[in-house]
Amino acid sequence: MRASDRAYSLLRSDIVEWRLAPGDLLAEVEQSARLGVSRTPLREALSRLVAEGLAAPAGRGVVVSAISLDAVTDLFEVRLPLECAAVRLAAHRGDPALFTALAEEFAAAGRLIEDDDGGQDAYYALVARLDREIDDAARNPYLLQAQKPIRTHLARVRRLARDNPRRLLASAREHEQIALALGAGNAELAEASMRVHLHNSLQHLRSPLTGDHDTHHREEHHG
Structure with missing residues (x-):
């Protein structure tokens, strides 16, 4: 190298x-x-x-570089159509059994999230596996190339919001619904599930930038 x-x-x-x-x-x-x-x-x-x-x-x-509220919003404006295109292609081209098995793992992901000894890292590894399987099933190298820089910035932004168990449990349910739709070969439902997930993720990631996350964090630990 x-x-x-x-x-x-x-x-x-x-x-x-x-x-x-x-x-x-x-x-x-x-x-x-x-x-x-x-x-x-x-x-x-x-x-x-x-x-x-x-x-x-x-x-x-x-x-x-700094991370601003505008930057996070801009990131998701570009991410949304790319991820929706990917799941639509994956629903048509992917292996249903593979995505159904992943849905079962997300259904049981609460144990990972609640495990204080590396559980969150294991959960993020599961999310990364779903991303890779969607990429592989979509079989579109141009789409994959367009997603790479978005995912680099997204990985950085995730650390900013790090990361309350309540949101992770909701995220696991959202990923389960995406995987179930892919397992059923239902492109419309897969896209709708992805849109719900990305909307909720954006709201969560924006909260530390607007000050809401700090308040929520204090309430979780002192309420």
Whole structure:
């Protein structure tokens, strides 16, 4: 792997996983030393991150980009038609038994969500499996390519709202309905279920940006 590719991959992971937070300065000298690369490949990596919107120029340097209410809304405006197209194709082209089995896993996902020892990570892995199976069933490389940058930003935004069990349980039920519709080969129901899920996800992700999430978080732990 080229040095610039390695630096890009490591920085991208740090940004998505919030080891580098919005506004953090990506200083060339510091990051070169930390990542073990020279400044030329680091600059290439930073340029790619800026192009993706994960970093932004600031004065004479580069910082991790901010996440705003407008950005989250814009993200979902693009995500909605792509995800709906994917589930419609998957309903027609996918393996019904595979999606029915995934629906059963989502029906039992409450045990994962309530497990304090890595349960939420296991739940997100289940969601990622459903995404991959929808992608594979849709069999449209152009659609997949269009979704990649959206999912990168979405993974980062999810960390912002991290993440009350009540919403995760509702999300599991929503994913179960999507998987059941795909298992039945019902494209209209799959799309409708996806629209409901994305609407609810957007409202949840917007709440920490408008201040509602902090209030809700306090009520959950002190109410």
